[in-house]
Amino acid sequence: GAVVSQHPSWVICKSGTSVKIECRSLDFQATTMFWYRQFPKQSLMLMATSNEGSKATYEQGVEKDKFLINHASLTLSTLTVTSAHPEDSSFYICSPKAGGTEAFFGQGTRLTVV
Amino acid sequence: GDSVTQMEGPVTLSEEAFLTINCTYTATGYPSLFWYVQYPGEGLQLLLKATKADDKGSNKGFEATYRKETTSFHLEKGSVQVSDSAVYFCALSSNQAGTALIFGKGTTLSVSS
Numbered sequence: 001g002a003v004v005s006q007h008p009s010w011v012i013c014k015s016g017t018s019v020k021i022e023c024r025s026l027d028f029q030a031t032t033m034f035w036y037r038q039f040p041k042q043s044l045m046l047m048a049t050s051n052e053g054s055k056a057t058y059e060q061g062v063e064k065d066k067f068l069i070n071h072a073s074l075t076l077s078t079l080t081v082t083s084a085h086p087e088d089s090s091f092y093i094c095s096p097k098a099g100g101t102e103a104f105f106g107q108g109t110r111l112t113v114v
Numbered sequence: 115g116d117s118v119t120q121m122e123g124p125v126t127l128s129e130e131a132f133l134t135i136n137c138t139y140t141a142t143g144y145p146s147l148f149w150y151v152q153y154p155g156e157g158l159q160l161l162l163k164a165t166k167a168d169d170k171g172s173n174k175g176f177e178a179t180y181r182k183e184t185t186s187f188h189l190e191k192g193s194v195q196v197s198d199s200a201v202y203f204c205a206l207s208s209n210q211a212g213t214a215l216i217f218g219k220g221t222t223l224s225v226s227s
Binding site: 006032046102106 | 148150155156157158160163203207211212215217218219220222
């Protein structure tokens, strides 16, 4: 199956700092990248959708200036949480998708803001 | 819009018991259906999928049949193991390019020896 690499797997940062999460599709080209967040014992909530070379489309309620998404190439996308606050603590998961119906998922990043 | 409803958990079973996790969906058109599994602290892994009515997806002893008449995709396993303890998500794809999967809320399965 497809290989997706998401880093870091966990990160602890201080309030007010920024954190960058990388997601790479190692053996396929991702025309679309989805970013999800997951709160404890809850389902995945779609945050934004990005296509390579285009601006991301954010779901309602997700602040685009706070969650910066870059999809510069077909194999790399980044999510930067800017000026992080404790309420941003969550599990973030990337999901690159090629042309088919199946989506693939990164291993997730546990962000804790203290 | 499209949606997925799956049974609330947690589901607690003894080893070798039979498992059913119900999943129903609402969708226009002909979606593809998936079951994903998430182990603690990890991302999602595809467990099985079905892309059209009456298809049966199967993997690692788990099965699910795409039932268009009942709009269901129930997950079953004949004999669960402790290692099956995880959270299971039912999901659908509308098959339109660039659209994200829609997930159910997840069902936690706990299997004891």
